[in-house]
Amino acid sequence: MAVATQDTAIRTGRFARALIYLVLLLFVLFYMLPLYVMLVNSVKPLSEITGGGMMALPQVWTLEPWAKAWSTAQIGVQPTGLRPYFWNSISMVVPAVAISTVLGALNGYVLTKWRFRGDTILFGLMLFACFIPFQIVLIPMAAVLGFLGLSGSTAGLVLVHVVYGVGFSTLYFRNYYAVFPTELVRAAQIDGAGFFQIFWRILVPSSGPIAVVCIIWQFTNIWNDFLFGASFASGDGAPMTVALNNLVQSSTGVKEYNVHFAGAILAALPTLLVYIVAGRYFVRGLMAGSVKG
Amino acid sequence: MAANATPDFRTRLQTWLPKLVLSPSLAMVLVFVYGFIGFTVYVSFTNSRILPFVGPDGQPTHDLIGFTNYAKLFSLSHWEISLTNMAIFAGLYIVICTLIGLILAILLDQKIRGEGFLRPLYLYPMALSFIVTGTAWKWFLDPGIGLENIMQTWGWESFSFDWIKNRDFAIYTIVLAAVWQTSGFVMAMFLAGLRGIDNEILKAAQMDGASNWNLYRRIIIPQLRPAFLSAFVILAHLAIKTFDLVIAMTGGGPGRATELPATFMYSYTFSRNQMGIGASSAVIMLMTIAAIMIPYLYAELREKK
Numbered sequence: 001m002a003v004a005t006q007d008t009a010i011r012t013g014r015f016a017r018a019l020i021y022l023v024l025l026l027f028v029l030f031y032m033l034p035l036y037v038m039l040v041n042s043v044k045p046l047s048e049i050t051g052g053g054m055m056a057l058p059q060v061w062t063l064e065p066w067a068k069a070w071s072t073a074q075i076g077v078q079p080t081g082l083r084p085y086f087w088n089s090i091s092m093v094v095p096a097v098a099i100s101t102v103l104g105a106l107n108g109y110v111l112t113k114w115r116f117r118g119d120t121i122l123f124g125l126m127l128f129a130c131f132i133p134f135q136i137v138l139i140p141m142a143a144v145l146g147f148l149g150l151s152g153s154t155a156g157l158v159l160v161h162v163v164y165g166v167g168f169s170t171l172y173f174r175n176y177y178a179v180f181p182t183e184l185v186r187a188a189q190i191d192g193a194g195f196f197q198i199f200w201r202i203l204v205p206s207s208g209p210i211a212v213v214c215i216i217w218q219f220t221n222i223w224n225d226f227l228f229g230a231s232f233a234s235g236d237g238a239p240m241t242v243a244l245n246n247l248v249q250s251s252t253g254v255k256e257y258n259v260h261f262a263g264a265i266l267a268a269l270p271t272l273l274v275y276i277v278a279g280r281y282f283v284r285g286l287m288a289g290s291v292k293g
Numbered sequence: 294m295a296a297n298a299t300p301d302f303r304t305r306l307q308t309w310l311p312k313l314v315l316s317p318s319l320a321m322v323l324v325f326v327y328g329f330i331g332f333t334v335y336v337s338f339t340n341s342r343i344l345p346f347v348g349p350d351g352q353p354t355h356d357l358i359g360f361t362n363y364a365k366l367f368s369l370s371h372w373e374i375s376l377t378n379m380a381i382f383a384g385l386y387i388v389i390c391t392l393i394g395l396i397l398a399i400l401l402d403q404k405i406r407g408e409g410f411l412r413p414l415y416l417y418p419m420a421l422s423f424i425v426t427g428t429a430w431k432w433f434l435d436p437g438i439g440l441e442n443i444m445q446t447w448g449w450e451s452f453s454f455d456w457i458k459n460r461d462f463a464i465y466t467i468v469l470a471a472v473w474q475t476s477g478f479v480m481a482m483f484l485a486g487l488r489g490i491d492n493e494i495l496k497a498a499q500m501d502g503a504s505n506w507n508l509y510r511r512i513i514i515p516q517l518r519p520a521f522l523s524a525f526v527i528l529a530h531l532a533i534k535t536f537d538l539v540i541a542m543t544g545g546g547p548g549r550a551t552e553l554p555a556t557f558m559y560s561y562t563f564s565r566n567q568m569g570i571g572a573s574s575a576v577i578m579l580m581t582i583a584a585i586m587i588p589y590l591y592a593e594l595r596e597k598k
Contacts, residue, residue, distance in 0.1 A: 110315045125592060136579045226536070248431070257438060265427050271420045287481065
């Protein structure tokens with residue numbers, strides 16, 4: 001997080017401090033509760049959950065629900081488990097993140113170092129696109145994907161996520177490059193360096209942190225997307241979130257809560273891992289998307 | 294001649310290159326965002342029911358019918374329920390998130406040991422899909438296996454908590470899960486605001502004998518105005534877009550008790566084959582968000598110049 005630890009001038013007594021810690025810990029319990037429920041119930045037999053033991057630690061530990069959620073649970077017509085849908089999501093997320101990040105970097109470079117009349121308006125148009133309710137584009141997008149023959153395909157979803165992700169990636173790079181010394185760019189220009197040379201040799205080498213922020217943000221958002229996946233990818237081409245929802249909502253047979261929880265963790269795992277490893281960058285991305293960059 | 298033309302072309306290319314590089318993204322946004330908005334507005338004025346818009350004979354499959362869809366939309370009890378639910382949901386969600394976020398930020402700002410450990414624990418829900426957390430909440434709140442059952446097995450026999458299955462209360466369970474997911478984020482926004490406040494003013498006020506309560510009420514919280522504004526705008530637009538969480542937790546039910554405009558639009562467009570009405574509801578959603586976002590973005594962009 002971008003906040004520097006700074007001492008506040010407020011002074012608090014001993015009793016007040018104990019109370020503060022108590023409240024903060026209660027909130028930890030509140031925030032950890034669903035994660036605990038998911039984890040602990042994904043490793044116990046179904047009978048322990050239905051018998052009223054949702055909060056208890058497993059009496060019998062088992063990885064059966066995980067195995068079932070991953071490879072044999074009934075999701076579509078076939079009992080394939082979540083595995084193929086996991087790979088659907090991977091093959092959708094990787095190109096979509098790569099393309100939108102590269103485009104964002106180039107756009108940010110142009111909008112800050114090669115400014116022209118009306119560039120702020122163009123940026124405003126791109127920025128507003130980040131916040132539209134996507135319901136407004138579902139109908140024409142379905143029509144266009146059908147026209148292009150991309151309905152239900154991963155390529156179609158990549159296109160959708162690039163189009164609606166480029167606004168945020170442009171925002172990140174624009175705000176980052178705005179404080180990058182323009183004199184360096186001008187000096188290189190005088191030395192005869194071209195547009196791409198300057199970008200590649202001068203801006204890209206110092207873009208590490210913002211690239212990480214952008215990649216993490218796009219990865220998390222696209223992986224977690226449900227609306228586009230549910231609208232444009234049905235059946236075998238569905239991403240992980242849609243498959244998980246189908247698994248949980250399926251009304252046939254016994255409700256295997258432990259398998260649902262294991263599946264939920266599987267769907268959460270990639271973004272959760274990214275958060276654990278690079279949470280600082282994720283929060284920076286969140287903040288840049290809301291408050292002033 | 295030829296020797297002359299080459300550098301000339303190169304220089305011209307260099308001046309056009311920036312715009313050329315920007316143009317694919319710009320074209321994408323213009324077509325896929327603004328063009329599509331225009332298209333959806335057009336659909337909302339037609340009696341289209343399903344795709345495609347052009348029949349096999351090359352003739353359009355629909356007629357323009359003016360504002361009929363909007364009139365129909367606002368006469369549907371289904372839409373009225375969605376709007377009422379949205380008002381309840383958005384109101385509670387924004388207020389509770391802001392309160393929890395502010396309280397947590399203020400508490401965390403008291404030189405807390407382990408702040409670096411606590412903050413990520415409050416914020417991690419933002420990294421998770423609403424389908425994932427919705428699943429967890431759905432089963433945790435389920436009277437059959439969740440909270441109610443747990444309390445009863447722990448000995449509180451008469452404990453009853455069936456809100457998620459109860460028409461009158463189901464919407465509040467959506468509020469609970471949504472607050473859980475985003476309040477940590479609001480905390481981070483307020484904390485950033487608190488860390489930007491000048492300590493000298495506070496020290497001076499303390500010298501004058503101001504109590505902590507008064508410091509917060511009169512000096513600190515008023516200075517957090519920009520953070521309040523950002524939080525409001527972000528939360529309001531998240532509220533209007535809420536879709537996945539409802540689908541995962543209740544599917545809009547029981548009955549229509551948790552339908553929101555986003556779920557209304559989806560079901561009218563894709564399952565009920567009432568595309569014209571679906572489009573008109575999407576236009577209403579867009580206009581609501583635009584009314585909140587455009588002034589905000591305009592102010593943000595102008596400030597930066």
